[in-house]
Amino acid sequence: MEEEKETTTTTTKKKQCFWTWALASVIFRLVLIHFSRNLNLASRPEVSTPLTSLRRLAEGYWLKQSSISPYAGSMYHGSPLLLSILGPLTVQRGEGQYNHLICSLLFVIADFMTAVLIRATGQNLQMAYNQSLKSLGIVRLLERSEMLSSGDIAALVYLWNPLTIVTCVGSSTSPIENLVVVLSLYGACKRLVPLAAFGWVIATHLSLYPAILIVPLILILGYGPDSPRRKLFQQRASSKVGENPSTDIHYQQKELASQPMLPIRFSWRLVVHFILWASLWSCYVLLLCGISVRQYGGLGEMFKSTYGFILTVPDLSPNIGVLWYFFAEVFDYFRNFFLIVFHVNILFMILPLAIRLNHRPCFLAFVYIAISSLLKSYPSVGDSALYLGLLGLFVKELADMQFSFFLFCGYVGISFLSPVMHNLWIWRGTGNANFYFATAMAYACFQIILVVESVSAMLNHDRMLRKLSIMKP
Secondary structure (H helix, E strand, O other), X not given: OHHHHHHHHHHHHHHHHHHHHHHHHHHHHHHHHHOHHXXXXXXXXXOOOOOOEHHHHHHXXXXXXXXXXXXXXXXXXXXXXXXXXXXXXXXXXXXXOEOHHHHXXXXXXXXXXXXXXXXXXXXXXXXXXXXXXXXXXXXXXXXXOOXXXXXXXXHHHHHHOHHHHHHHXXXXXXXXXXXXXXXXXXXXXXOOHHHHHHHHHHHHHHHOHXXXXXXXXXXXXXXXXXXXXXXXXXHHHHHHHHHOOOOOHHHHHHHHHHOOOOOOOOOXXXXXXXXXXXXXXXXXXXXXXXXXXXXXXXXXXXXXXXXXXXXXXXXXXXXXXXXXXXHHHOOHHHHHHHHHXXXXXXXXXXXXXXXXXXXXXXXXXXXXXXXXXXXXXXXXXXXXXXXXXXXXXXXXXXXXXXXXXXXXXXXXXXXXXXXXXXXXXXXXXXXXXXXXXXXXXXXXXXXXXXXXXXXXXXXXXXXXXXXXXXXXX
């Protein structure tokens, strides 16, 4: 009884600690929003891109209100549905400035909901992880005391990440994109197929790159959340039967059946339901988009101005990525070739990673998001905020990851150096484009190191579980 009371008290304290820090992050955002005009984050190329800028969305809504196509003039390149939802909130006041307060509050709510969904997803992954360790007989790993669970840590990392805060305060639509991505992962982990399909369809509609997340979503629905390799459970079961051949066979089978086992066979029923729901949501979104842009060229014009804009990279304004500088220097004759190379590079990584990490689909989703944020046409720090938050879901598995302190210092250094180099180049005139591009190259290198080291640490963790599972208890 005393142990149960202590456990209940500890759990209550953890919940109170989480909600206290979560509410503190919301208050901190509201304070920064009050001084957002002085911070001038909306004009930062690291925060706002041609696809996520709220200023461009306000311009597109003004054009639509003037009976002009919102895609005229190459100003707005986002979703017409997002334009219909956020557009009325950007109506100009008498001072000539749009009312940013309501939009900023909406972004704060989106960030908070994203953190709550990350926390719920982490709790689901934690339950699956504990169940896997019990099935393998590795109980000692469960005895490690924790200040907070992995879900709480991931949610707080997302809420208190300076990149997340800057994106929220900087009038960028990235918080909404991050919300629907996490919503799809949460729906898949909870086996809520309509919710997972809705999140995936909306995320793909807003940004295109989340389309590759269909692979981890199908693996989550088919096999369940992350777990050790499935052959370990079969080896464990067969070894238990082989250790006691004299025991009654009926008793052995009954004992093995009573143990919690993860699904080894692929569940095609949920996958088929997901495809049907995704098709249904896609048709519904296309119908709404068709109604919204029927007077401005129809769906063809929308696809050309949104997905075509992403794939062809016509806007070479500086950002935190590397494509703007590369295509500004490359000859036009080779432009189409390198466009194919950069975009297909993402697709080439899908199959090998899915084969190697098919037993850890949530971690696979993190890897896909990190790779797409590295190679996408118009990246922002909001993309990094998402995958860094998801990285907190695997604090146990990645506890022995190398170069952690080096990566932390690298991200902090780039966060400070990037605005300095941009200021030297654009405003002071004492630098050139190479100054700013150097920070973008360093930023890309740190992202590559993070992906490589995290995958290596996860595979090492799986090897450690395999060694412990074959040891006699």
